[in-house]
Amino acid sequence: MYPQEFLYTQDHEWIRVDGTTASIGITEHAQKELGDIVFVEVPQVGSQVTRKESLGTVESVKAVADVYSPVTGEVIAVNPKIQKAPELVNTDPHGEGWLVRVRLKDRSETESLMTADEYEEYLKKGSAH
Amino acid sequence: MTTSTGIESKRTALNAAHRRAGARMVEFGGWDMPVEYSGIVEEHLAVRKRAGLFDVSHMGEIEVRGPKALALLQYLTSNDVSRLKAFQAQYSALMNPQGSAVDDCVVHRLGETEFFLCVNAANTDKDFAYILEHNPFAAGSDVEIRNVSKCYSQLALQGPLAAEILQALAETDLHSLKYYTFRGSVCCGVSGWLARTGYTGEDGFEFYFAPSESESVWQMLLEKGKPYGLLPAGLGARNTLRLEAAYPLYGNELDDETTLLEANLGWITKWDKGDFLGREALAGQRESGVKKKLVGFEMLDRGIGRDGYPIWVEGKPCGRVTSGSYAPFLKKNIGLAYVPSQHAGPGQEFEIEIRGKRARARQVPLPFYKRPRA
Numbered sequence: 001m002y003p004q005e006f007l008y009t010q011d012h013e014w015i016r017v018d019g020t021t022a023s024i025g026i027t028e029h030a031q032k033e034l035g036d037i038v039f040v041e042v043p044q045v046g047s048q049v050t051r052k053e054s055l056g057t058v059e060s061v062k063a064v065a066d067v068y069s070p071v072t073g074e075v076i077a078v079n080p081k082i083q084k085a086p087e088l089v090n091t092d093p094h095g096e097g098w099l100v101r102v103r104l105k106d107r108s109e110t111e112s113l114m115t116a117d118e119y120e121e122y123l124k125k126g127s128a129h
Numbered sequence: 130m131t132t133s134t135g136i137e138s139k140r141t142a143l144n145a146a147h148r149r150a151g152a153r154m155v156e157f158g159g160w161d162m163p164v165e166y167s168g169i170v171e172e173h174l175a176v177r178k179r180a181g182l183f184d185v186s187h188m189g190e191i192e193v194r195g196p197k198a199l200a201l202l203q204y205l206t207s208n209d210v211s212r213l214k215a216f217q218a219q220y221s222a223l224m225n226p227q228g229s230a231v232d233d234c235v236v237h238r239l240g241e242t243e244f245f246l247c248v249n250a251a252n253t254d255k256d257f258a259y260i261l262e263h264n265p266f267a268a269g270s271d272v273e274i275r276n277v278s279k280c281y282s283q284l285a286l287q288g289p290l291a292a293e294i295l296q297a298l299a300e301t302d303l304h305s306l307k308y309y310t311f312r313g314s315v316c317c318g319v320s321g322w323l324a325r326t327g328y329t330g331e332d333g334f335e336f337y338f339a340p341s342e343s344e345s346v347w348q349m350l351l352e353k354g355k356p357y358g359l360l361p362a363g364l365g366a367r368n369t370l371r372l373e374a375a376y377p378l379y380g381n382e383l384d385d386e387t388t389l390l391e392a393n394l395g396w397i398t399k400w401d402k403g404d405f406l407g408r409e410a411l412a413g414q415r416e417s418g419v420k421k422k423l424v425g426f427e428m429l430d431r432g433i434g435r436d437g438y439p440i441w442v443e444g445k446p447c448g449r450v451t452s453g454s455y456a457p458f459l460k461k462n463i464g465l466a467y468v469p470s471q472h473a474g475p476g477q478e479f480e481i482e483i484r485g486k487r488a489r490a491r492q493v494p495l496p497f498y499k500r501p502r503a
Contacts, residue, residue, distance in 0.1 A: 035153075035365070036170040038455040039433060039462075057484070059433055061169040061455050062365050064484075 008119035015070040025098040034060040037089045071109045073102035141186035142343035158251030160187040163363040172366035173457040180288030181362035189253025189278040194243040197271035209399035213238040228388040228410035282343040287333030294354045317349040330374025375496035381451045422473040425495040428462035430488035434481035441480040
């Protein structure tokens with residue numbers, strides 16, 4: 001379910017680091033909690049994002065959620081399909097539904113993130129609610 | 130499951146069935162209710178195009194009977210109850226002296242001296258206490274008021290195919306059951322009140338019956354409807370459907386400080402029926418004009434103006450969104466809001482503050498959606 005090569009945050013974002021850049025999205029768990037996603041707001045290419053600060057929002061019919069950046073860096077790409085087809089975040093959150101690609105400022109920021117196994121453990125603990 | 134107040138949520142007789150069906154459950158008005166099964170958009174579209182089945186057993190039922198039942202309801206509600214014949218229903222409001230709604234409700238007339246009110250779940254206890262407290266007649270002999278909510282499950286079968294699906298299971302000719310009428314009927318082998326009413330903007334039915342029969346009625350309707358594309362639908366779709374139809378929701382568009390005239394409910398305010406609670410206040414407001422007015426809007430800029438977001442006109446905050454959402458059938462971002470009367474009217478624009486940024490919206494005529502007449 002959760003790709004091994006990704007890292008995860010407690011706020012249910014994922015990041016796939018590839019050298020000095022990384023893709024960011026929200027997790028399967030997050031999209032399921034939100035339900036039908038109808039609107040995604042992401043920063044423009046060239047803007048700066050800061051670790052643990054909102055980089056954009058994902059809106060479903062019933063709720064709006066901030067997407068918190070797992071890392072600090074500069075946005076170098078946004079998913080071109082996501083504005084016209086926000087439902088991609090529902091259907092393929094870890095793939096076609098990615099949100100932005102950033103150039104990392106400090107790679108060591110990723111060290112505190114969870115691995116796939118740790119994230120699944122984290123979800124299990126949280127599912128008591 | 131507990132509410133934020135720590136009080137255990139109430140459960141309808143179908144709670145286990147919803148959980149088995151994989152519904153996402155939420156607390157609503159003190160009840161643990163399904164918000165969605167397969168997804169709000171899919172359920173919403175099923176109701177607009179085919180049919181959907183809702184468990185609305187959380188709704189309350191209050192019985193009023195006796196020689197003074199009609200007089201009591203004429204005094205406490207804004208619509209003209211005397212216009213109802215037996216087995217007719219009407220949308221109305223339980224009033225306070227300020228001209229605002231204690232609740233909105235549907236009044237059903239069972240006979241000369243017998244009625245039942247369908248009221249909002251969260252307001253049931255409040256309404257019941259309010260009616261008792263404001264009853265000027267002798268309780269018991271003149272009029273008997275009972276909260277019979279526990280005696281009923283209520284299912285809503287809604288959508289253009291609802292009649293076709295239900296006809297095979299109902300011992301009533303549905304052609305003769307007109308909009309806002311009801312009758313005693315046997316559906317799915319269970320007797321109850323079958324009403325041609327709903328809260329979705331589509332044709333449909335609401336069936337009130339004994340809670341012990343809930344699972345079998347629910348299952349039979351789902352099975353019969355399956356080939357027609359009927360889906361179980363939750364409170365999420367119920368909300369987006371009623372919003373497209375611009376039906377008010379108590380707690381959002383209506384509260385005990387908003388008058389019926391402000392809420393566009395002049396049509397259920399009957400001036401010539403005699404005195405009723407709030408009539409004087411409303412008459413005064415009719416004379417002087419309303420200061421604020423409920424309007425519908427569509428977003429022009431990107432974003433959804435959601436419940437509670439501030440409205441700005443000419444650089445000043447001057448109102449709030451009461452209900453705002455993506456509209457799954459219209460595929461637009463729409464909402465309802467109160468704005469000062471001088472700024473109300475289709476075509477006028479305002480801004481909605483969405484998480485610190487202002488986005489433009491334009492007022493449009495209501496309802497947003499009207500079903501095509503067959």
